[in-house]
Structure formats: C-alpha cells, structure tokens
Amino acid sequence: MPIDAFDFDTLLLKSFIAIAETGNFTAAAEIVGRSQSALSLQVKKLEEGFGCALFQRETRAVTLTPQGEIFLSYAKRMVQLQWEAYSRLREPDVQGEIRLGTPEDFAAHYLPDVLATFRRQHPRVLLNVACDLTLNLMRGFKAGEFDLILVKRDPQRVLGGTRVWREPLVWAAADNHQPEDPLSLVLAPQPCIYRARALAALDRARRPWHITYTSPSLAGTLAAVKAGLGITVLPANMLPAGIHPIRGSRLPRLADAEIALIKRDETSRISEMLAGHIMGSLERIS
Amino acid sequence: MPIDAFDFDTLLLKSFIAIAETGNFTAAAEIVGRSQSALSLQVKKLEEGFGCALFQRETRAVTLTPQGEIFLSYAKRMVQLQWEAYSRLREPDVQGEIRLGTPEDFAAHYLPDVLATFRRQHPRVLLNVACDLTLNLMRGFKAGEFDLILVKRDPQRVLGGTRVWREPLVWAAADNHQPEDPLSLVLAPQPCIYRARALAALDRARRPWHITYTSPSLAGTLAAVKAGLGITVLPANMLPAGIHPIRGSRLPRLADAEIALIKRDETSRISEMLAGHIMGSLERIS
DNA sequence: TGAGTGTCATAAGTAAAATTGATAGTTTTA
DNA sequence: TAAAACTATCAATTTTACTTATGACACTCA
Known part of the structure; x- marks a missing residue:
C-alpha cells in the first residue's frame, strides 16, 4: 500500500461536499461553520494537492469539473467511513x-x-x-x-x-424464443413501474402487445419467460441462465432502471x- | 449524512496503520518520517477522539485493542480511497x-x-x-x-x-441425495486445495470414501452433484439451487475457505x- | 451605463495545532 | 543493578489553519 499522496483532513472533505452540493462557497461555509475565505483556501489546498481544478468558477455558481465529480465520490465514501468508524467506536453495541x-x-x-x-x-x-x-x-x-x-x-x-443503483433495463426472452407479432408479454401486475414503462414505450412505438402472464414475483416471471410464454423487461444483470436480452430488434429502448x-x-x-x-x-x- | 464525528487527517491514519503493523511506535515513526513523540501524540488524539484505547501498551510491544482492530479496517479503507482518488486525479488516464x-x-x-x-x-x-x-x-x-x-x-x-475473502466450507449434496457409506465424492482433480482438505479431514475421521467423478471446473462439479453422483465440498455461498449443505451428519468439519x-x-x-x-x-x- | 449586489480570491495578522528534542518513567535483559 | 528499549510528557518552536478586511469580477436593474 503506497503511502505517498498528499494528506488531507476529513474537514476538507466535508467542506468540499458542502460546496459541491450547494454550488456556493458562502452557503457551504455556513453549513460547516467556517468563514467563506477558509473554504476558499481549503479548496485551493485540495486543488493544489491534486494538481487540477475541482470546481469551475462561474460568476453565479460553482460547478464540479469532471475531476471534481470523481473526487466527490471518493470524498463521500471517506466521510461515510469516518462516520461509521466513529459510530462503532463510540457506541460499539x-x-x-x-x-x-x-x-x-x-x-x-x-x-x-x-x-x-x-x-x-x-x-x-x-x-x-x-x-x-x-x-x-x-x-x-x-x-x-x-x-x-x-x-x-x-x-x-x-x-x-x-x-444507489443504476443499470440498463432490457427486453428479455427465453433462449429458444421466436419473434412474434403482436408481442406476448410476461409482466408483474398493475402498479409495477417496469410494467408501466414497458407498455408506455410500446404504445409510443405503436407496437401491438398483449399480456400473457402476470406474476408478482421475479421467480414467477422468470419461470413464465423460460417456459416461452412471452418476453419481459428486466434489469440487465438479473438475467439468469436460459434467458437472454433481445438485441437488434425493433423493440423500443427503455430508460435505465x-x-x-x-x-x-x-x-x-x-x-x-x-x-x-x-x-x-x-x-x-x- | 451526519457531519459531526471528530475529524482527522489521513496522516494520522497512516501513522496508526504503521504502528499497528510494526507493533512499535519508534519503528513506525521511522516509516512515516516523524518523531516518536509525534506519533505518541497522534495516537493520543485518536484515542481521545474516540473515547477508547486503540492500543494496548505492553512493555515490549503495543498491540491493538478490539476497538483498534475495528478502526484498523476503517483506516485502511480510508487510506486506500485517498490513494485511489489521488492516483485518478493525478494521472486520469x-x-x-x-x-x-x-x-x-x-x-x-x-x-x-x-x-x-x-x-x-x-x-x-x-x-x-x-x-x-x-x-x-x-x-x-x-x-x-x-x-x-x-x-x-x-x-x-x-x-x-x-x-480478501473468507467463508465457510461445507459438505454439499443434491436435494434428493441419500446418505451412503462409503461416501461417494465429486471433486476437482489432483492439486486442488479443497480436495486435499476434504480427503484429509475424512481420513482423520476414519470415514471411508471413494471418488466417483472428477471435474476441473465448478460447473462440471455442480452438474455431477446435481446428478446425484456424490457429495462435494463447496464454499457456503456458492451453492446453487438444487444443492444444499449437509448438516448434522457425522461428516468432519472443514476449515474456512x-x-x-x-x-x-x-x-x-x-x-x-x-x-x-x-x-x-x-x-x-x- | 453605472451603481448595487452577490460572488470568490487574496492578504496580513492571529490563533491554534502539530512537531520536535529533551527528559522522565516504565519494564525487560544481561 | 546497570543498561537497553520502550512510550509518555513537557515546553519551545514551527507550521498550519482561520478570520477579518479588502479586492476583483461579473451579473442586474434602474
């Protein structure tokens, strides 16, 4: 484990996060309970340490540079760890x-x-x-x-x-599935958000469809799809063996889950x- | 995200880690390039911040207290993050x-x-x-x-x-498997560490066994077990559907993977x- | 267009904190 | 019992961080 890399305080991280979230040094200074100039210097220290700008100063607001975005994710994780360590040691049980x-x-x-x-x-x-x-x-x-x-x-x-999570939503079918028209769908019952999204997308694309099978559980849906009862909509990483994403067809693209x-x-x-x-x-x- | 919890520098963390790893303030001071007294004070600051001892001072060496152990894991993760952030920002590509x-x-x-x-x-x-x-x-x-x-x-x-990983190793069999004697085993071929460990454990327990099936791949092993060709040894979390751990029998316990x-x-x-x-x-x- | 406002950066002085080197107080080792 | 090998503590010093005040800049609105 390399031990070079310039050192900084969790205080700096908290200031940085506050600025990133408010887009404003002055407001952030209020949050962390320090003067505006202090934060200005803190950020300067960070930027000099990393050798690149973390914020883009526009007149009306400060926004994160791409490097700032990267650092934000690290800063948050470090603060989270710091707080977690603190909690566990102060009140172990x-x-x-x-x-x-x-x-x-x-x-x-x-x-x-x-x-x-x-x-x-x-x-x-x-x-x-x-x-x-x-x-x-x-x-x-x-x-x-x-x-x-x-x-x-x-x-x-x-x-x-x-x-906390984002992944592509894809149309999925059993490996031996044949294309059909109108589409047979296997979906969860009514107030399911994927269901709503899938149907809305199909309607927008003017693809006819009908629902063959409805199951409230993921296992039920997968079983029906494997049995060839129709295609469904799933997060890309939840595809089990025997079910594959449908590619290159004229099914409408779906927003990420x-x-x-x-x-x-x-x-x-x-x-x-x-x-x-x-x-x-x-x-x-x- | 709570922002209380006392703040500290990654320098403190590095000192702490160095002490934990050397078991010695003086040697650690050498590593981080500071005086021994500096480290003594740094640790004191940490201990006061957390309100508990992190090291147990014995005369010949310092060892981590249970709380110290906990903190060590956090400290390492934080330093790792710090270094990673630094690396990515210094040399983005x-x-x-x-x-x-x-x-x-x-x-x-x-x-x-x-x-x-x-x-x-x-x-x-x-x-x-x-x-x-x-x-x-x-x-x-x-x-x-x-x-x-x-x-x-x-x-x-x-x-x-x-x-980086530890999990229990268990004996596993197909759901419909019947106990038998001598045991039928499905294992990987020769220089497999689980195989060696399983056989050694059986010999120590004086259970007779014979190997029915040998496959170099996990998939092959699982298929053979599912087909009822015998039992095997697996990390507890790798059991797929259709295979379960054998409990309560007189099979010898296995060390963790x-x-x-x-x-x-x-x-x-x-x-x-x-x-x-x-x-x-x-x-x-x- | 020009005063007003909100914003961040900078500077100098001050307060705080960390570091050091020296030393005291342990316990083990010879 | 003296020497060695530690860590803790103290006071002095150096370093760092913070604050207040001020400057620079760009928008806004009369």
Whole structure:
C-alpha cells in the first residue's frame, strides 16, 4: 500500500461536499461553520494537492469539473467511513430494529450480500425486510411503517432520496424464443413501474402487445419467460441462465432502471448506519 | 449524512496503520518520517477522539485493542480511497495491461462484478484474467506470468498476501441425495486445495470414501452433484439451487475457505489500483 | 451605463495545532 | 543493578489553519 499522496483532513472533505452540493462557497461555509475565505483556501489546498481544478468558477455558481465529480465520490465514501468508524467506536453495541422496504427483485439479487455483512457487523440489530411494489413502499414510508426504503424510479423524475443503483433495463426472452407479432408479454401486475414503462414505450412505438402472464414475483416471471410464454423487461444483470436480452430488434429502448434509497430526516443511529452501509456497498459495484 | 464525528487527517491514519503493523511506535515513526513523540501524540488524539484505547501498551510491544482492530479496517479503507482518488486525479488516464490469476470458482462467482466496476472506471486498461489451480497460479506468479494472483489458502498456514475473502466450507449434496457409506465424492482433480482438505479431514475421521467423478471446473462439479453422483465440498455461498449443505451428519468439519491476494512488491500503478479495488470491494462483503 | 449586489480570491495578522528534542518513567535483559 | 528499549510528557518552536478586511469580477436593474 503506497503511502505517498498528499494528506488531507476529513474537514476538507466535508467542506468540499458542502460546496459541491450547494454550488456556493458562502452557503457551504455556513453549513460547516467556517468563514467563506477558509473554504476558499481549503479548496485551493485540495486543488493544489491534486494538481487540477475541482470546481469551475462561474460568476453565479460553482460547478464540479469532471475531476471534481470523481473526487466527490471518493470524498463521500471517506466521510461515510469516518462516520461509521466513529459510530462503532463510540457506541460499539448498536442495537435496535430497522424496518427496510425494498422491491422484490432487488431483495433477491443484490441485497442479500449487503445485508449479510451488516448483520455480521451489528449482530444485535433486528433487521426487518419487507418486499413490495414501489408505490406501496412509498405509501408505507409516509405512514411511518418503514425506516428506510429502496424504490425504483425514473432517472428523469426524481423525488428525493439518493441513487444507489443504476443499470440498463432490457427486453428479455427465453433462449429458444421466436419473434412474434403482436408481442406476448410476461409482466408483474398493475402498479409495477417496469410494467408501466414497458407498455408506455410500446404504445409510443405503436407496437401491438398483449399480456400473457402476470406474476408478482421475479421467480414467477422468470419461470413464465423460460417456459416461452412471452418476453419481459428486466434489469440487465438479473438475467439468469436460459434467458437472454433481445438485441437488434425493433423493440423500443427503455430508460435505465434506477434504485434510490429514501430515509427519514430524523432517524435512528442504526438506520443511519444501515443507510450508509447500503450506499457504500452498492456504490462500489454500480 | 451526519457531519459531526471528530475529524482527522489521513496522516494520522497512516501513522496508526504503521504502528499497528510494526507493533512499535519508534519503528513506525521511522516509516512515516516523524518523531516518536509525534506519533505518541497522534495516537493520543485518536484515542481521545474516540473515547477508547486503540492500543494496548505492553512493555515490549503495543498491540491493538478490539476497538483498534475495528478502526484498523476503517483506516485502511480510508487510506486506500485517498490513494485511489489521488492516483485518478493525478494521472486520469491510467492504462496498461494487468495479468490476473484466480481460482476458477472465485472467478465465476464474486469477481465479475468487481472487475466490471473496475473496467468502467478505467476503460483503457487491458484486463487479462486466467483461471487455474492455486498451485499453478503460484508457480506462474513466481515465473512472472502474473501481476496479481488470488489464491486459496489455509487459514492456518499463511504465506504472505492479504486476505480478501473468507467463508465457510461445507459438505454439499443434491436435494434428493441419500446418505451412503462409503461416501461417494465429486471433486476437482489432483492439486486442488479443497480436495486435499476434504480427503484429509475424512481420513482423520476414519470415514471411508471413494471418488466417483472428477471435474476441473465448478460447473462440471455442480452438474455431477446435481446428478446425484456424490457429495462435494463447496464454499457456503456458492451453492446453487438444487444443492444444499449437509448438516448434522457425522461428516468432519472443514476449515474456512480463504482467498488471499498476492502482488509483487514492485508493481505497476495500475496493478496497484486493481489490487486496492479488489480489496476494497470484497472487504465490504466478506 | 453605472451603481448595487452577490460572488470568490487574496492578504496580513492571529490563533491554534502539530512537531520536535529533551527528559522522565516504565519494564525487560544481561 | 546497570543498561537497553520502550512510550509518555513537557515546553519551545514551527507550521498550519482561520478570520477579518479588502479586492476583483461579473451579473442586474434602474
């Protein structure tokens, strides 16, 4: 492990993050409780250390340069680690209950590893994971039934929360599937966001379709697709053996699948830690 | 994201790591290029910040307290991030070729995600992954054929390298499998470390066995086990559908599977980055 | 067009902090 | 019991960071 590379304080990182998020030195100075000139010097130190500009100074606002974007991701991870270390050492035995809501397919695919690690690090925490459709999760969250929810969302329409995952959404069919017209579809039932997106895209492209099979679970959908009942829409990495993406056909392109993490403003220390853990773990992969 | 928690410099982290690794303030001071008293004060600052001791001062050497162990893992990750950020910003366009050697099962299971992320972050790097048995990897590494290798090892016998993964090794059988005596085994061919470990354990327990099927690849082994040709030995998380761990029987317990990353002392910047990436990514999960 | 405003950068002085070198206080070793 | 090998502590010094005040710049609006 190389130990050169110039050193900096987590204070610098926090200032940097605040500036990146507000787009404004003065406002950021307010947040971190220091003078504007202090932040100016801090950024200067960072920029000199890295030998490149991190912010583009326009008159009305400062925006991140490409290098700044890169550094932001590192800065956030480092601050997260710092806070996590602090939490664990100050109050080693975090405990309590966390109610986490998540889409079913995400729960089946990416979450197990992430949650397993968390459990190992915090054995006295009661994890309570519920799977449901995004709309129900949102409703439940507002009703106070969850501490943390992971929801699907459109990349365009952002409703708060932090993006923790993004991957292409593709049309998928069984390996031995033959093209047909009108399209046979295998989809989740009504308020599913992928379903809505797929149907809207087809309508826009004026492709006729009909739904052959409906299953609320990912496993059910996959089974139906494998059985040749139709094609479906899936995140690219969730394709199991026997199902492949449909390429080069005239199916409409789909927007990326995006998963965001939403948490309460005021939340327990332990939920905060799980949120950080999820963000940190997924950021590495996505 | 909470922004309290006391702030510290990456310099402190490097000192801390050096002390933890040498078990000696004076030697560590030499490494980081500062006086012994400086390190003493730095550690004091950390300990006061966290409100707990990080080192246990015995007369002959200092050792980490349990809290120190926890902090060490965070410290390492933070320094790794710091170095990675630095590298990417100083020389944005890292390029070159990396020759990575890895066990086949590991390559199939955990590595794809990790490498995919790396590729996305460093598009101009040529990744060259070769799968082989640990013994061959070791030989190839010594012969200069690899920049980096991942190898299986016994938790007891450590030969250098950093542990990046650890998980229980279990006996596994097809779901419809019936117990039998002598045991029928499905294993990889000769110099496989799991094979050796399984057979040694059985011999120690004086269980008779015979090998029914031999396949060099994980897929081949799984197919044979599913077909009921015998039981095998697998890392607990690699069990696919249709194969389950054998519990409660009188099969001998197996030591954990452990994967270590070995790299040259003098290696290219880009290999260094991949090494860091692998360690960082897997540390979160394991 | 030109005063007003909001913005970041810079400068000089000051406050804070880290580092050092010397030293005291341990415990082990010979 | 003296020497050796440690770490902790202290006071002096050096380095670093912060603040206030001011400058420079570019938009905005009369």
